[in-house]
Amino acid sequence: MSFQFSSRIIILIAVMMFLTSCMEVEHHVYGNKNDIKIRFEILANHSMVQMSDNQTGGDVMGDAADQFRAAGKGIIVKESSREKAGEIYDVVSGTFSTNSKNNDFSAYAPLFEKDKIIIPTPFDNSEWNDDNSYLFASSTYSVFVVKSLFPKASAAYTLRHNGKIHEVDLKIKGDSYIIEFPILWWLNGNVDAVILAK
Known part of the structure; x- marks a missing residue:
């Protein structure tokens, strides 16, 4: 059974939340080229979770887990x-290897090219309803990539399914690059991957 990040996880939390910017998604890429690890984290404001x-x-x-x-x-x-930012967040994370023998996680495996690395952000939005968009007006999708996988990155882009790219800020914190964009770009199918380029 292959794994694809499902809108069920997002909607499950969204329908319980009443304020914007109380939920974030973090997508971590680390390890080495022979064994790349992916960790997805869903962060939800603890007070809002308790209220829900x-x-x-x-x-x-627990349902998201x-x-x-x-x-x-x-x-x-x-x-x-x-x-985070003076607030307590509940976190659910799922970690896997892109070359796992137990399951097919290859859809998340980064593609290494001469002057760039392409990091897929697959999302099954078949159950996504634009009526929920207001819940995510201030929410962010963040991709963290360990610098050792691509040491000389100087720019970052989001990639749409039609091949169009959009430049976004490239941040560096410790040993990781950070690429952030509004989560609605992803939920609405406008981000199929993130690109780090030299």
Whole structure:
């Protein structure tokens, strides 16, 4: 069974949230060229999660973790918390190797070319409804790439399915590049990959 990031995970949390900018997605790319690891993290404001769980009697982050586990063998799922910008966030993460023998995660494997690296951001938005867009007006999708995978990057772009690219800011923090863009670009199908270029 192949894994593709599903809109079910996003919608599951979105329908429980009442404020914008209370949810983020982080996409981490690390390891080495022979064994590239991917970690997806969903961050949701702890106060909003508690409010949601209290009102619905559910466990929204636990349900999100179960959605990750449904991908099958080869994915490691963890639940934790983190402080960010003075707020506490609940975090659900799913980590896997792009060359896992237990599952097909190859859709997430970066493509290395002479002067660039292309990092796919597959998303199954078949269940996505634009009516939910307002919930993500201030939310961000962030891609973190360890610099050792592509040491001389000087620019970053988002890539659409039609081949068009859009330049975005390239940030560096510690040993990682950071590429950020509005999560709605991704949810609406306007980002199929991120490119780091020399």
